[in-house]
Amino acid sequence: MEDLSRFKQTYFDESAELLAVAESGLLNLTPGAFDLDEVNAIFRAVHSIKGGGGAFGFNDLVAFAHEFETVMDGVRNATIPVTTELVDTLIRANDVLGQMLAYAREGADAPAGTTDAVVAKLRRFLDGGPAHAAPAAAPEPTPTAPVYPDDEDDEAGIFGDAMAAIEAARTAEKPPVPEGKVRWTIVFRPKADLLLSGNEPTFMLRALRRLGEAEIVCEDDRLPALLDLDAEQLHLSWTVTLVADPDVDRARIDDVFEFVADECDIRISAEAPPPAVTAPPPAAEVPPPAAEPAAVAAPSPPPVAAAPKKGNGGEHAGLTSHTIRVDLDKIDRLVNMVGEMVITQAMIAEHVRELPPGEFQELLEGLEQLAQHTRELRESVMSIRAQPVSSVFSRMPRLVRELATETGKEVVLVTSGETTEVDKTVVENLVDPLTHMIRNSIDHGLETPDERERVGKPRAGTVHLSAQHRSGRIVIEVADDGRGINRARVLSKAIEKGLVPAGSNLSDEEIDNLIFLPGFSTADKVSNISGRGVGMDVVRRNISSLGGRIGVYSTPGEGSRFVLSLPLTLAVLDGMVISVGEERFVLPLTNIVESLRPKPADLHGLVGRCEVMMARGEYVRLVHLHQLFGIPGAVTDATKALVVLVETEDGSRLGLVVDEVLGQQQVVIKSLEANFRRLDGVAAATILGDGRVALILDAAGLREMSKHTDSSGFGRPPAALPAPELATV
Known part of the structure; x- marks a missing residue:
């Protein structure tokens, strides 16, 4: 059982x-x-x-x-x-x-x-x-219709005449095989219970007819008397003579019977054109001895015998499967164990640093090898969990088709980057956000075909779904060429619903982000597609729970673009440990460009705005982490501290002012939201080698926080919206 x-x-x-x-x-x-x-x-x-x-x-x-x-x-x-x-x-x-x-x-x-x-x-x-x-319209129209024995004239279950005719046909001299063809003889004798397994012999006979010219003879030698007939049992068998091109080999015939090979007796033989067609002239020039004709005739069958060589399981007996099915729980346990190994290895490395220099060299070399093997093991396990986003993208054409029918719009879905791989946990949580965003694009973004024609656009609107790796994260975009966001309408609806105070003076970016507020909708009436104000709010909540962000960019009359940024994995990453005062933080290594100590001449201040630094020919905003998080005892002078240049997934750069860079380390990602609550500018948490909990920083989140910080460095979100509403976008 x-x-x-x-x-x-x-x-x-x-x-x-x-x-x-x-x-x-x-x-x-x-x-x-x-x-x-x-x-x-x-x-x-x-x-x-x-x-x-x-x-x-x-x-x-x-x-x-x-x-x-x-x-x-x-x-x-x-x-x-x-x-x-x-x-x-x-x-x-x-x-x-x-x-x-x-x-x-x-x-x-x-x-x-x-x-x-x-x-x-x-x-x-x-x-x-x-x-x-x-x-x-009558019986199976095809020039190579099968020939079935006419047994309607048989009486009292006597089939002698029919069987005699079949036997005569079988023993009669066959016409020569046409030049350039191969004649196959296939005897197909199914077991009596074949029909009970859901298989239909007619499909296989039709499949054989598609391979070439087929003559099909039905054999009823196993047919019982009428009183003993069981309608659920199969009592017939077939002999098929197939004349096909040489490219129809034994493997293609075997494929026809792929699903019933264990439930049938199948015999297949081949006959090629006579090889003697070109052989006689040289044979006639040299008179052979009396016994020679027999010796010449004997080798003629090899071409015929060679054809079946590919079948009968001989060459397939050595084939083995290169994949196995593994329960996902086993892989999750393996990932957890690798995470624990990474933490243990970091703890040992922390203690080894306290050893006297120059001693215990063998131990140090062994630990270096252990670190290397742990890294390779981690990368291998992560690759097992990695899946292409095509498993999610493949569901969207069906959604687009149904929405186009329901809204009466013409929609073309274009996808790219389907082979981009990401952690399975992330993939599983992408379905709902992408579904909501595509529904939003088609229902609110795209115009009707007549509207598009009036403004000079093609009748069919386009929704582009793409994925790519960028700065150690996966970035998924949903873009449409519709009408874009009507910002005046969005703001008026938000004021009408009491989501923002009347008279609020918001930027275009802040207005666009209003669509993510709970209960917000611009629909005039509730439909099966939209109007309840829960779709985009769910999108942001789901993305935030994965340590991701969502941004919206819109141009009126040209379309909108939603950008999801998510971590590639929710398990282990390479990070750089930094110190600010007595606190320790981790920056993902993929975000770091370089670290440097700026000179006074490199620093510039924008009155009432922020401090910037000239780095590699461009100005970069400086963010003092001790100001952002209120950490006492930190180095406040940027020229005496270190500046770590980080790059976000959209290509923008930020200079983080820190006390010291402590070193590179693999860290195990622990969800902060699942164990505590979400914090702005923080992606997750981890456990360092000394047992301390360190926060893993989110570069893009820090950039957003710095935008709402005054010149004194202390956070001051705009009055129109509470900080958590804007910080996640």
């Missing part, structure tokens, strides 16, 4: 992946022009789910998947034309198949009528399919 549960779990995991493959293919299915390979991929996905379901006895699931794959078989055989209505129905069928899998996973029966509506629609396409191929 335990083993069966394990196999079921594998089946459900694979089915989830197959559903995603099917949905991706269906979203790319367009009337008039579609990729047959994608259609075949959809068919195989549904067929695989059906086959596995039959093995576990999920009869309702198998019955529905059979209807689904039958329609897909009609699509790939061009008997059912691809229309928008068909694609919509197939997408809905894929959803229902997912529901059936969910019920099967829970061990529950699907409610009565779950599949009825979709099955009815699928059958209407099946009924209407032949009407689109009017001239050949």
Whole structure:
């Protein structure tokens, strides 16, 4: 029973992946022009789910998947034309198949009528399919139609005449193999219970016909008398003579029977064109001895025998899988253990620094090797958890399609950077924010097709979804070419809802950030898409919980751009430990450009604003951390302290004034929000080698805090909004 549960779990995991493959293919299915390979991929996905379901006895699931794959078989055989209505129905069928899998996973029966509506629609396409191929609406129109024995004249279950005809056909002299072709003989004898596993022999015979010219003979030698006939058992077998091009090899024929190889007796042999076609002239010039003709004739079969060499499992016996499925909990435990190793290694290194110089060299060398191995182990574990964002991006075309239909707008989704990798935990928490932002872009940002035409834009609006690595973080952008943010309307709505005081004088950036306030919405009425004022607030809250930020940039009439900045991993990072007074902080190494001690001539003050420093030919804002966090006992003179230049993900630079740089160290990230609460300018916390808790600083957050700091250095957020509302944007 335990083993069966394990196999079921594998089946459900694979089915989830197959559903995603099917949905991706269906979203790319367009009337008039579609990729047959994608259609075949959809068919195989549904067929695989059906086959596995039959093995576990999920009869309702198998019955529905059979209807689904039958329609897909009609699509790939061009008997059912691809229309928008068909694609919509197939997408809905894929959803229902997912529901059936969910019920099967829970061990529950699907409610009565779950599949009825979709099955009815699928059958209407099946009924209407032949009407689109009017001239050949009868039996399977194809120039290579199979030849079945006519057994309607047999009486009382006597099939002697039919069997004699089959045997005669088999022993009759075959016509020569056409030049440039290979003739394959395939004997396909399924086991009696093949149908119970959800497999359909007709699909395999059709697949063989697509490989070349096929003559199919049905053999009914196992057919019992009518009184003994079991409708759920398969009593027929087939012999197929396939004449195909040389590129149709044994592997392609084996692929046809991929799902039923263990449930059938399949014999495949090949016959190539006679090699004697070019051989006779030289043979005729040299008179051979009497026994020579037999010796010449004997070698002729090798080309025929060589064809099947690829099959029968001989060459596949050595194939092994290069991937394994590992439970995510095991990987999480491994990550936690690596984190503990990093902390322990840092503690040992801290104590070793107290040893007398020049002593215990072997111990020091061993610790250096340990540090190197720990780093390599950490990087390997992080790479295991890393996943491309394509798993999230692939869900968005479906969302865009549905929103375009609901809003009556024409929308084109463009994606880039799908292969960008990020920690699995981050990936899992991206779905909701991206969904809300895309809904916002389509509903509020994009104009209707007629409006776009009036202002000289294409009727179809574009939403661009992109991802890239930048400064040790992942940056995801959602941009549209719509109308942009109507700042006057946003401000008036915020005042109307009491979110900001009347008469507030806000900058464009502050007005744009109002859309993230709880309860804010510019919609005049509540709809299924928007109007309740919870979407963008949820986005900011979810992003902040991951140690990330969200920014909005808009140009009226040209569009808006939402930028998410998130850490690549939530586990371990390389950092630089700095001191400010008695406090210790960690700066992510990827943010640091350089550290330097400025000269008095390099420092300049902007009256009532801030202090800047000339560094590498550009002015950089200086931020005194002791002022920002109210730390006593720190070095206040920048010329006697150190300035650490850091770069944020948008390319802007900041000079952090610190007392001292203590050194580089791997640190384990501990969520501050989960264990305490969110702090402005702080991304997370960690435990240093001496056991002290240090805060991991957020460079972009420090920049935002410094903007709301007066010349005396103490924070003074604008009166219009409380500090926490602006500091997270």
